[in-house]
Amino acid sequence: MSVPDSAGGEEVKQAKEIEDAEKYSFMATVTKAPKKQIQFADDMQEFTKFPTKTGRRSLSRSISQSSTDSYSSAASYTDSSDDEVSPREKQQTNSKGSSNFCVKNIKQAEFGRREIEIAEQDMSALISLRKRAQGEKPLAGAKIVGCTHITAQTAVLIETLCALGAQCRWSACNIYSTQNEVAAALAEAGVAVFAWKGESEDDFWWCIDRCVNVDGWQANMILDDGGDLTHWVYKKYPNVFKKIRGIVEESVTGVHRLYQLSKAGKLCVPAMNVNDSVTKQKFDNLYCCRESILDGLKRTTDVMFGGKQVVVCGYGEVGKGCCAALKALGAIVYVTEIDPICALQACMDGFRVVKLSEVIRQVDVVITCTGNKNVVTREHLDRMKNSCIVCNMGHSNTEIDVTSLRTPELTWERVRSQVDHVIWPDGKRVVLLAEGRLLNLSCSTVPTFVLSITATTQALALIELYNAPEGRYKQDVYLLPKKMDEYVASLHLPSFDAHLTELTDDQAKYLGLNKNGPFKPNYYR
Ligand code: NAD
Numbered sequence: 001m002s003v004p005d006s007a008g009g010e011e012v013k014q015a016k017e018i019e020d021a022e023k024y025s026f027m028a029t030v031t032k033a034p035k036k037q038i039q040f041a042d043d044m045q046e047f048t049k050f051p052t053k054t055g056r057r058s059l060s061r062s063i064s065q066s067s068t069d070s071y072s073s074a075a076s077y078t079d080s081s082d083d084e085v086s087p088r089e090k091q092q093t094n095s096k097g098s099s100n101f102c103v104k105n106i107k108q109a110e111f112g113r114r115e116i117e118i119a120e121q122d123m124s125a126l127i128s129l130r131k132r133a134q135g136e137k138p139l140a141g142a143k144i145v146g147c148t149h150i151t152a153q154t155a156v157l158i159e160t161l162c163a164l165g166a167q168c169r170w171s172a173c174n175i176y177s178t179q180n181e182v183a184a185a186l187a188e189a190g191v192a193v194f195a196w197k198g199e200s201e202d203d204f205w206w207c208i209d210r211c212v213n214v215d216g217w218q219a220n221m222i223l224d225d226g227g228d229l230t231h232w233v234y235k236k237y238p239n240v241f242k243k244i245r246g247i248v249e250e251s252v253t254g255v256h257r258l259y260q261l262s263k264a265g266k267l268c269v270p271a272m273n274v275n276d277s278v279t280k281q282k283f284d285n286l287y288c289c290r291e292s293i294l295d296g297l298k299r300t301t302d303v304m305f306g307g308k309q310v311v312v313c314g315y316g317e318v319g320k321g322c323c324a325a326l327k328a329l330g331a332i333v334y335v336t337e338i339d340p341i342c343a344l345q346a347c348m349d350g351f352r353v354v355k356l357s358e359v360i361r362q363v364d365v366v367i368t369c370t371g372n373k374n375v376v377t378r379e380h381l382d383r384m385k386n387s388c389i390v391c392n393m394g395h396s397n398t399e400i401d402v403t404s405l406r407t408p409e410l411t412w413e414r415v416r417s418q419v420d421h422v423i424w425p426d427g428k429r430v431v432l433l434a435e436g437r438l439l440n441l442s443c444s445t446v447p448t449f450v451l452s453i454t455a456t457t458q459a460l461a462l463i464e465l466y467n468a469p470e471g472r473y474k475q476d477v478y479l480l481p482k483k484m485d486e487y488v489a490s491l492h493l494p495s496f497d498a499h500l501t502e503l504t505d506d507q508a509k510y511l512g513l514n515k516n517g518p519f520k521p522n523y524y525r
Helices: 009-024 024-029 065-069 104-122 124-133 152-165 178-189 201-212 228-236 236-241 253-261 280-303 318-327 341-347 376-384 439-443 448-467 482-496 505-511
Strands: 144-148 166-172 192-196 221-224 244-247 270-274 310-311 332-336 365-369 389-391 413-417 419-422 429-431 477-479
Touching: 009 244, 009 505, 104 152, 104 178, 104 341, 124 152, 124 448, 144 152, 144 228, 144 505, 152 166, 152 178, 166 201, 166 482, 178 192, 178 429, 192 201, 221 413, 221 448, 228 253, 236 332, 244 448, 253 270, 270 448, 280 318, 280 389, 280 439, 280 448, 280 482, 310 318, 318 332, 318 341, 318 413, 365 419, 376 477, 429 439, 448 482
Parallel strands: 144 166, 144 221, 166 192, 221 244, 244 270, 270 477, 310 332, 310 365, 365 389, 389 429
Antiparallel strands: 413 419, 419 429
């Protein structure tokens, strides 16, 4: 049963809603859902920070590790090797004469535009937010510096932010994930984008720097995925934080870093932890991986899943998604876990919970999704059977000890893009995918619809932080208010022609809920 969320009583709550609706008229505009109006800028109580389990984890990774260690190619149809001249050496201008960008090839803009239009088809909620709010321009005056994967779906987000009044400068959070044609289309449309597929580490930081260090332009909002941009600003341009109204961070890794800064008393602006909002974690991590694990494995190996023995390490959101998909195709799935609760969930879902060493000799596929390191060791790899496929769905390439395979007695054979056969002296082959980096983003695409949900969440987090009255958010890490989470979900329901049931007055009173939500307490996950 739902827990009543308001201790303040109905009268007080309603008064606050009216007051806030006046303060944030754009909120009222964007929240006018067809049948159901959800307003989310109401009760200050809802915005109180809520430490999550990620907040308590310690961070031991270097600033650039995640970005250069884990990579993705999304659905780029361009080859990074098509032109050996570094984009940094090229003089390029778009059709309006601007050269305020650095991309692989501006001539690919038209192709990139078509990719963006295809993505828009399955991002109707984000487009709908764009239409609802563009009259109000809730981001007018916002100068957003962003560092995310640059794909067609991100382009839809960036162009939405621009339509809502923001100026944007963008770099890639990952050296391999940029769709070059999409970056070109953004540059052609006037976005200052600095990114290309196959950047060197030096290029990576140069691109970030070009977004931050600009004469006559200073960012007042940060949208980050992984925390590299935030750390660059902290390290190189701490004064920029005087103008920054807030940071929106999407990834587990970036959120770890923010909590670490906060713990050290060094976080000097409010930050929104988007990763732990329900509409990110339960959709991106679970449903996205449920679909893309199969896509990634099929494209690289053509494996048939029926009857195959698969071990999935970690039964969190990503692991649950992978297991469900593999089970549905008739695979025999084993799970490894360190946490008794997740282990029990796996048991109740019908999976055998084992130690990796118990099944390592017999399994056909090993998938890691723990966010941890050295889950698959050289010892495990030595014991695998011939043709065993090994891959990782976690954020970085630390889960499989790939470095331990770079020894003289083992031969590496690149058999396809992102597929290596590692050959033991006795002829045994292990099939390693994407060198242990994130499989789905490296070897397949991720579903656009899921990215629409995450992008809408990011856009609303930016709007909220940018427009929040002084004092609402302090120098700390916040979760997205539950009402925004619910609003993001409600925007996506029309795609399914889903019809929500409305509470009667009597029912609302009985449950102690406001008829317009939030329908769950802030801690609901
Ligand atoms: P989670 O915290 O919900 O789940 C991770 C699980 O792994 C936990 O239950 C934990 O107990 C378990 N675990 C930790 N160490 C282990 C070990 N040594 N052996 C077995 N189990 C262990 O996290 P999540 O949301 O499932 O995300 C997992 C990873 O996937 C993260 O790195 C995250 O960034 C990444 N991720 C990937 C995608 C993608 O598209 N591939 C999407 C979202 C998140």
